[in-house]
Amino acid sequence: MSVNVAHLTSLFENATEGIILTNGQGNIVMVNPAAERIFNYGAAELTGKAIEILLPEKARPQHHQMREQFYKTPSNRQMGHGRDLYGKRKDGSQIPVEVSLSFYKKDDELFVIAFIVDITQRKKHEQDILQQQRELESMTHNMQKLNTQLEAKVEERTLILKEALKKLEESQKDLSEALDKEKQLNEIKSRFVSMASHEFRTPLSTVLSSAALIAKYKQTDEQPQRERHVEKIRNSVKHLNELLEDFLSLGKLDEGKVEAHPVSFELGEFIADLVDEMKGLLKQGQQFSVQHEGSYACFSDKKMLKNIIVNLLGNAIKFSGEGDPIYLHSRTTEKGLHIMVRDKGIGIPEDEHEHLFNSFYRAKNAVNIQGTGLGLHIIKRYLDILNGEIKLKSQLNEGTQFDLFIPNYQ
Structure with missing residues (x-):
């Protein structure tokens, strides 16, 4: 029997829910530590007090009536079904709670057990x-x-x-x-x-x-x-x-509203930032292979150059399969900047190479892939403004390579 009492005492003392025991007059008999923490009262401050001390003022009259009704027909149940219940702490602040009721009789006296959960976080x-x-x-x-x-x-x-x-x-x-x-x-x-x-x-x-x-x-x-x-x-x-x-x-x-605005910039950082932006578009298993030769100093229209390379890399990603590498090689010489973008994708039929830079033109094997047919046309127009040139190498189902040259800006 002493072992059982010890177990019950441990359960009462260590329960994470607040437990309050009241007698048949609605007065508090016992309070566990969890209930003390919830209401910021000590057990000695609550023992012998009416349970309504833990309720907001406006709820006390109605609760007293409900308590009397419960004593007449006690049952194990949850309080406040469909309603929000609030308790009142020692400092007067209110907290939302969930309350479940149980009961037992001892020596013909009714005792009610209230299990209380602070649901403020919920x-x-x-x-x-x-x-x-x-x-x-x-x-x-x-x-x-x-x-x-x-x-x-x-x-x-x-x-x-x-x-x-x-x-x-x-x-x-x-x-x-x-x-x-x-x-x-x-x-x-x-x-x-x-x-x-x-x-x-x-x-x-x-x-x-x-x-x-x-x-x-x-x-x-x-x-x-x-x-x-x-x-x-x-x-x-x-x-x-x-x-x-x-x-x-x-x-x-x-409309002729696009002009070149060259600036000096560091090519290595420029390409690293550009590739980092494009990584989010890579398909599963795809990777960039980036190489550079020569000086990193560059003097050109940074915005146009970015649009050109982003468009070519975007096409390489889009027309290549999962796991295929995407190559971006750059080289600077005394004459200017060389850029190579290569993929191992679906390739372009040879008889369509001459039309590829026309506006709205799309190769027959790419009609089911998203695109406007404007990308390469815009690239060619930008390169014309920069006095650059672009060359295409492609074989069907083998891949595509674009070689660009942009001379040093005069």
Whole structure:
């Protein structure tokens, strides 16, 4: 018997839940250490006091009635089902609690055991979840607003591009090489319209569907699903921005608004930063192989050079398989800067090499891969401004190599 008493005493003293024992008059008989910590009272301060000392003032009258009713029909149950319960500490502050009741009789006297849990942290977490939900709802609203704006921009750009195509067709009628060049133009137009329709519709559809699904995940344990759809929205918007940037860059080039602004910079740091930015786009198993020869001092248009290399590396990643290396070699000489970008991807059919730098042109084996057909055209235009040149080597299913030369800026 003494062993059992020792066990029970240990359980009472070391329980993580607060335990308060009251008698048939509602007076506190025993308090365990956990309850002392919860309410900041010592056991001696509570013993003999009415249990209502641990309740907020406004809850005491109603609790007294409920206590009397419980004594008439006692049962093991949880208090405050569907309601928030609060306890009152010694300093008068209130804390949210969960209370479960049990009872027993001894010598015909009823004793009630209250098991008390301080749920302050849980309530705080619930408030954080509600705040996140409100933020997600706000984000959904903002994404819907952004989607409307993007649709308007897409429609505006589409009208501009259709007008540009219309002018091209009108000009084509005045050319002497009618049949052959008209056929090429129509093929370009067909590819572009198909590309624009697909490239804009796909991310917009993703934004709409993910925004709609976010609103359906309201439970706390559904946070990973919400985060996954938010990430899809971010990626889709990023892709749309990249498409718009291509169109805007082409527009500025066509209007003659792009000029070179050379500056001195350290090539090694420049390439290291650029490669670090691009690592996030690598497919599983892909790696960059970077080499440099010569001086690291460079004097050129830093922004144009970055756009050129980023575009070439992006293509190498996109058209290569998982595990394939991507090569970036640079070399400086007295005459200028040499850049080589090589991959082991799908390659380019030989009969399409001559068309590859035309605007909106995409090789037949790349039509199912995301892209606008503007990247290489913009690269060629930038190199023309820098008095540079680009050469292509590629074999189907073997890979592609681009060799660039940019002379020292005069």
